[in-house]
Amino acid sequence: MNREALRAAVLAALGDVAPEAELDRLEPAAELREVLDLDSIDFLRFVQHLAAATGIEVPESDYAQLATLEGVVAYLAARS
Amino acid sequence: MSETQRSDPPARIRQSYRDALREAHRDALRRDERVFLMGEDVGRYGGCFAVSRGLLDEFGPERIRDTPLSESAFVGAGIGAALGGMRPIVEIMTVNFSLLALDQIVNNAASLLHMSGGQLAVPLVIRMTTGAGRQLAAQHSHSLEGWYAHIPGIKVLAPATLEDARGMLWTALEDPDPVLIFEHGALYGVEGEIAADAGPVPIDRAALRRPGRDVSLFAYGGTLGKALAAADALAAEGVEAEVIDLRTLRPLDTATILESVARTHRALVVDEGWRSGSLAAEVIARIVEGAFYELDAPPARVCSAEVPMPYAKHLEDAALPQAPRIVDAARRLLGDAA
Amino acid sequence: MSEFRMPSLGADMEAGTLVEWRVRPGDAVRRGDIVALVDTDKAVIEVEIWEDGVVDELLVAAGQKVPVGTPLARLRAAGATPPPPAPAAVAAPRPTEKPGAAPRAAEAAAAPPAPPASAQPPVAPAPIAVEAAAAAAATRRVHATPLARRIAESLGVDVAALEGTGPGGAVTRADVERAASPPRAAVASAALAPPAAELRAARARQAMAAAMARSKREIPHYYLTTRIDLAHALAWLAAENARRALADRLLPAALLLRAVALAAREAPEMNGFFVDGTLRPAACVHLGVGVSLRQGGLVAPTLRDADTKNASVVMRELTDLVARTRAGVLRSSELGDATLTVTNLGDQGAESVHGVIYPPQVALVGFGRIAEQPWAHDGFLGVRPVVVATLAADHRASDGHRGSRFLAAVDRLLQTPEKL
Incomplete structure (x- = not known):
């Protein structure tokens, strides 16, 4: 997957978890959990959606690297 | 509108309901030398609820008269004095004790004008305390004014505001018929602002105390404050309740009641009397007779539990109409629209 | 024969709107099956049935709001024969008509069931809803307030065709006036349309407010x-x-x-x-x-x-x-x-x-x-x-x-x- 495809997959995963969020206005550097009001269950589902879309299972110890949209894309790009 | 709602008072003073009643007595005693007050402990003790405190010193023992503990005797004496041209005010300690004078009130005071072909008017005023809420138990707490409102030949008043406490007495004294004034015991200590020059008020009409469009709350005496509190709570939910103070329980101001129902289409009567055969029943009967086609919900009542008034505080509170119950009943009247 | 009733889905629930039936008359159901969707004002709930049997008749149409405890459907034991179809006259007379008006009742039976059809949410499968509406109309005496009847007469609205929102489900003036202005009526009755979702959120907020206020009032x-x-x-x-x-x-x-x-x-x-x-x-x-x-x-x-x-x-x-x-x-x-x-x-x-x-x-x-x-x-x-x-x-x-x-x-x- 290229970065654009990864970005689309991340947005789709966020859209599944937070359907009412206005994702087209999401800043690349915004703190996802704060801006989208994701609780820990939402975040776990987000990680599960990412795994389903990209095959990459993010271990808990790497959650800190998934703080922003650009962070998630970079993390996935480095592993795909 | 009544003089109770004058809009240009030059000055306002702070006063309790009790003070307003005392002012009314002082005013009447000064205006008319035929006026005198008698009853149990009204003189040296200053009145069981301190309404007449200080009046003995000011007006002397001829006009502020302590009586023996015999309701039948001193109410009878009051009737005799009224027949003889005086303008007596008789104070009975509580409505429960007035039952000892029921024969004098119903068979004599209320009847003599009619039995004498209009020759013998009885211009007597009888004041008494009514109602519960002060842990005085079942022999001092009942609300029997609805019984008296059943009797033709007398007028029955229930002052709920400072203005009415101040203003109803003189109008009652001027009336040719016997007038009973019921003072709710929980009101004596209630303080508020009143025009410094407040004076007599009419005693032939109900008063709109709060306008609204969704439901009419009819209350009087001790339940007016609770109805107004309920209206406040309802307003917070977006329900605009109109509050009508009945003021005069006999003769009822049916026109004002029906006009209110025509505005709101829903009626809730709050009455501290027991529900069966109550004044609330009479108000609802008049609404159904006179405004049936205006009704958008069955009329409802909040009354006291049908038990002799309990002594224990929590039981007494539970037995009486309270604002939350009024709010609940109003919500039910509004159905899903609430 | 037993009745399936509107369940209480919360201590503060007094009534629920039947959003959708998941079963039709004749369907066999087992304990635990989801038979209907009910809107409690707080959420749309999948309602389970608590006994085995066969659905005999649906008594409440989709879109109708009824108090907790109202029979929603009749259920017969599996294997039992369905009762004979009710005579047409039973299904027909409108409650406002005088008893004994048999000829008019027969006319009404032949006529298509009136206005409830327009009040159904789009999600309801139409045939069932129509049947159920007819059944409900047959078993229910319409409660309408005196004011509602007077205004309905002047506006030409049939109160028998309305769902009441007043005390005890009575038809009120507001119900009549809504029915007389169709666009607003459609919005109010489309249970799952976006405006209704907003309404539900507002009502959920009110229900929560009532429960929390009660809690703080009563619970030390x-x-x-x-x-x-x-x-x-x-x-x-x-x-x-x-x-x-x-x-x-x-x-x-x-x-x-x-x-x-x-x-x-x-x-x-x-x-x-x-x-x-x-x-x-x-x-x-x-x-x-x-x-x-x-x-x-x-x-x-x-x-x-x-x-x-x-x-x-x-x-x-x-x-x-x-x-x-x-x-x-x-x-x-x-x-x-x-x-x-x-x-x-x-x-x-x-x-x-x-x-x-x-x-x-x-x-x-x-x-x-x-x-x-x-x-x-x-x-x-x-x-x-x-x-x-x-x-x-x-x-x-x-x-x-x-x-x-x-x-x-x-x-x-x-x-x-x-x-x-």
């Missing part, structure tokens, strides 16, 4: 707070999650719920209901789990028998419950009979929460955000992940001593996470 709350060291629990969780598949990962919330459930089993004063002036301890532990909705508002679906399920099962059910609560699709068994509620602010939340008890329950446990805190232990100061646990409890049912023991038990249980 007392509050206890304790700080719990989660170092062991989180270390165990991290190790456990590192070896678990992604789908099976646990969150601290699952451990917190399990600890509360196990502690509640031993604390009857915290787990049950205060009804008619006395505490009624519950025999099981059904945890109400506070779930905040993104559009605002709070729903507390029930995680049943939480004391008998291990942390993995609790985690799976919690994830499912949260997702379906936010999607607005809960089942009837997931609302209403929680014995104790837990509110967990989560790791975006404040440090602690002093909750409002959901009546008639007698306690509510709150957890704040898990955060690193200075922690004294064995004479040394260290840094530990700490959660502030609070208990709001009903002083009519328990006292601070019992409450303290309950919170201490939650703490103790969290120190051995592997047993949760």
Whole structure:
């Protein structure tokens, strides 16, 4: 997957978890959990959606690297 | 509108309901030398609820008269004095004790004008305390004014505001018929602002105390404050309740009641009397007779539990109409629209 | 023959709107089958049936709002023969007509069923809804207020065709006026259209407001707070999650719920209901789990028998419950009979929460955000992940001593996470 495809997959995963969020206005550097009001269950589902879309299972110890949209894309790009 | 709602008072003073009643007595005693007050402990003790405190010193023992503990005797004496041209005010300690004078009130005071072909008017005023809420138990707490409102030949008043406490007495004294004034015991200590020059008020009409469009709350005496509190709570939910103070329980101001129902289409009567055969029943009967086609919900009542008034505080509170119950009943009247 | 009635899906529910039937007359149903969708004003709930049988007749049409306890459908035992079809005259007379008006009744039977059809939400399968509407009209005497009847007459509206929103379901002036202005009527009756969703959110807010106001009015709350060291629990969780598949990962919330459930089993004063002036301890532990909705508002679906399920099962059910609560699709068994509620602010939340008890329950446990805190232990100061646990409890049912023991038990249980 290229970065654009990864970005689309991340947005789709966020859209599944937070359907009412206005994702087209999401800043690349915004703190996802704060801006989208994701609780820990939402975040776990987000990680599960990412795994389903990209095959990459993010271990808990790497959650800190998934703080922003650009962070998630970079993390996935480095592993795909 | 009544003089109770004058809009240009030059000055306002702070006063309790009790003070307003005392002012009314002082005013009447000064205006008319035929006026005198008698009853149990009204003189040296200053009145069981301190309404007449200080009046003995000011007006002397001829006009502020302590009586023996015999309701039948001193109410009878009051009737005799009224027949003889005086303008007596008789104070009975509580409505429960007035039952000892029921024969004098119903068979004599209320009847003599009619039995004498209009020759013998009885211009007597009888004041008494009514109602519960002060842990005085079942022999001092009942609300029997609805019984008296059943009797033709007398007028029955229930002052709920400072203005009415101040203003109803003189109008009652001027009336040719016997007038009973019921003072709710929980009101004596209630303080508020009143025009410094407040004076007599009419005693032939109900008063709109709060306008609204969704439901009419009819209350009087001790339940007016609770109805107004309920209206406040309802307003917070977006329900605009109109509050009508009945003021005069006999003769009822049916026109004002029906006009209110025509505005709101829903009626809730709050009455501290027991529900069966109550004044609330009479108000609802008049609404159904006179405004049936205006009704958008069955009329409802909040009354006291049908038990002799309990002594224990929590039981007494539970037995009486309270604002939350009024709010609940109003919500039910509004159905899903609430 | 038995009746399937509008269930109570919460202590504060008085009526529900039948959104959709999932069965038709003649369908066989088994205990636990989902037979209908009901809108409680707080959420749309999948309603289960509690006995086996065959649906004989649907009594309430989609879109209708009826009080709790109203028969919704008739059910006959499997194998029993259906009753003979009712004579046409029974299905027809409109309640406003005089008894004995047989010829007019026959006309009405031949005519298509009037206005309720236009009041159905688009999701309802039309044939069933029409049948049910006719059945409902046949069995129901229309209650309309005198004012509503007078205005209906002047506007030419048939009150028999309206659904009342007044006391006891009576048709009121507002119902008549809505019916007389069709565009507004359509909006009001389309149960799942966006404006209705907003209306439901507003009503959910009102329902919550009523329950919370009642709680604060009636329940003498007392509050206890304790700080719990989660170092062991989180270390165990991290190790456990590192070896678990992604789908099976646990969150601290699952451990917190399990600890509360196990502690509640031993604390009857915290787990049950205060009804008619006395505490009624519950025999099981059904945890109400506070779930905040993104559009605002709070729903507390029930995680049943939480004391008998291990942390993995609790985690799976919690994830499912949260997702379906936010999607607005809960089942009837997931609302209403929680014995104790837990509110967990989560790791975006404040440090602690002093909750409002959901009546008639007698306690509510709150957890704040898990955060690193200075922690004294064995004479040394260290840094530990700490959660502030609070208990709001009903002083009519328990006292601070019992409450303290309950919170201490939650703490103790969290120190051995592997047993949760």
